[in-house]
Amino acid sequence: MGNRAFASSDKIDGAGHRVLTASDVHVTDYPTVEAVRWIGQTLERETGGRLKIRLYHSGQLGREAEAIDMARYGVIDITRVFSGALNNAFPLTQALCLPYVFDSIDHMRRVIDGDVGDEVLRSFETRDLVGLAIYDSGARCFYNTKxxxxEPEDLHGLKMRVAASDIFIKLVRLLGANPTPMSLGETFSAMETHMIDGAENNMRSFHSSRHFEAARYWSETRHSYAPDVLIMSRESFLSLTPSDRELLVRVARDSVPVMRAKWDESExxxxxxxxEYGIKTNDVDLPAFHKAAQPLLDEYHQKPDIEALYRRIRDLA
Structure with missing residues (x-):
């Protein structure tokens, strides 16, 4: 791969210190970016500069799907990605992305901080990755230009950007809209040129991506609280000494409350x-959305591993 030479040249700096590369598609002051920056600063401080992170934000190293592959093959060391982008390769993440599986941010955090979160993180080891931490991604809602x-009927016929996830594609189709998978970076221009009519995402991304300049209607569907995940190349992880691995895992877990504080404030x-810009927000008929989403839940209830996690998540509601 062409990027391998780039990555390997970043492994050791001029002082002989180990430099881990990390990527994120979000902007420099986004909470997940700031959390990974905090991890790097903490590692550097606790190792006297022997271990540090070089962070590439704002999609400098490509889209999330590309970042996952680059991490799997050791081209980069660490990346933060939306859990929906992991659904196909890592099936347990599907339970976190189902519509209305979480009732609130607090519910999602209780789940992630417990056994369910640990089990999902362990599942990345099956395909050359290490799960370091699970971060918030807020309440996902629909916004559009029309x-x-x-009610779900208001989505009928609209072309809506979704993440490249079967769950989100199926959900949007069930609600009567036309799902259009595309990267976050392509969405603004697609709305401006009327290629699509809107999208679904959290309020923080709606603002930082400036999508509010193109889509003036925000509707509080809160159909998903699917979180973000911080993952690492297993090859890179195993190349560290056992004590450095232990340190990195501890610091990554410690970054979760750092991220949450920044998330709550910035949201x-x-x-x-x-x-203040003039975006029109509205509440929705939540029972109608729950009912419309039920066939998708019924489909995933047929998967034993997903159903077991789903029940454990609901038990913590």
Missing amino acids: HPIV GVARKAVL
Whole structure:
């Protein structure tokens, strides 16, 4: 792969210290980016500079799907990705992405901080990755250029950007819209040129990607709280000494409350900013959305591993 030479040249700096490369598609002040930056600063401080992170944000190293592959093959060391992008290769992540599996941010955090979160993180070892931490990705809602969405019928005929995840594609289709998988970076121009009518994402990304400048209607469907995941190349992880592996895992887990504090603060700032811009927000008929999404849940209830995780998640509601 062409990027391998780039990555290998980054492994050791001029002082002979180990440099881990990390990537994220989000902007420099996004909470997940700041959390990984904090990990790097902590590692550097605790090892006297022997271990550090070089962070590439804003999609400098490509899209999330590409970052997953680069991590699997050791081209980069660490990447933060949306759990939906992991669904096909790592099936246990599907349980975290099902519609209305989580009732709230607090519910999602309780789940992630317990045995379910640990089990999902361990599952990455099956395909050349190490799960380091699970981060928030907020309440995902629909936004569009046409009109408020109050009932599922209001989505009928709309072309909506979704992440490249079977669950999100099927959900949007069930709700009557036309799902259009594309990267976050392509979405703004696609709305401006009327290739699509809208998208679904969290408020923080709606603001940081400036999608609010193209889509004036935000509808509080809260259909998913699917989290983000921080993953690492297993090859890179095993190349560290046992004590450095232990340190990295500990610091990554310690970064979760750092990320959450930044998330809670910045989500409030983002909501205030888009409201001041003139974005129209509205509540929705949640029972109608739950009912419309039920066939998708019924499909995944037939998968024993997913059903078992689903039940454990609901038990913590």
